[in-house]
Amino acid sequence: MSNREKNPEEILKGLMEANKDYAVGNRIEIDAKRDAACSARPQFPEAVIVSCLDSRVPVEQIFNKCVSDLFVARVAGNVMNEDIVGSLEFAVLVNGVKLVMVLGHTSCGAVQGCCNGVELGSLTQLLNKIKPAFEAVKLEYGEGADIESAEFINRVGEKNAELAAEQLLKSSPLIAEQVAAGKVKVVSGIYDLESQLVSLIG
Numbered sequence: 001m002s003n004r005e006k007n008p009e010e011i012l013k014g015l016m017e018a019n020k021d022y023a024v025g026n027r028i029e030i031d032a033k034r035d036a037a038c039s040a041r042p043q044f045p046e047a048v049i050v051s052c053l054d055s056r057v058p059v060e061q062i063f064n065k066c067v068s069d070l071f072v073a074r075v076a077g078n079v080m081n082e083d084i085v086g087s088l089e090f091a092v093l094v095n096g097v098k099l100v101m102v103l104g105h106t107s108c109g110a111v112q113g114c115c116n117g118v119e120l121g122s123l124t125q126l127l128n129k130i131k132p133a134f135e136a137v138k139l140e141y142g143e144g145a146d147i148e149s150a151e152f153i154n155r156v157g158e159k160n161a162e163l164a165a166e167q168l169l170k171s172s173p174l175i176a177e178q179v180a181a182g183k184v185k186v187v188s189g190i191y192d193l194e195s196q197l198v199s200l201i202g
């Protein structure tokens, strides 16, 4: 079945199964001929993933995918901004992709930087975009929150991916319309650097 014949749920199920294969070491082999052929053809990727800059999250690899299988937008902390929203509108509205995933990860340096109040050049305004997640998780944990613990930082990472997916729907009425009509699915997930597994949030 081609990507265009699958519904968003089928595409999501396939992606999650492909990640499980990757995590257990059942990985696709690099096929240079296939890659070259796909590279020279028009593209019809099955999904678009917004992920962090982190070098330990090679998006195509963790979903066991090859050239032309996925659109990937990467920015530290997988935050939403106008240009990322525009890129997602291209993927969904122009190219016809039916699944958008905002993918955070454990031990995220950008999330940790936000929790630690790091200020540095243009990174400051990027980390500010993670603050709503930080504040929400601080409320969740209450007075005794240990904002430097791995557990707290990973929970902020989850919340941040969830809020970025919500932000996309607020920022793009065009994508929100497709989602409301059941034609497109927007989800958020977390990639665990240790288990190499993606879990869906919510």
Ligand SMILES: [Zn+2]
Pocket (backbone or CB within 6 Å): 052, 053, 054, 076, 077, 105, 107, 108, 109, 110, 111
């Ligand atoms: Zn990160």
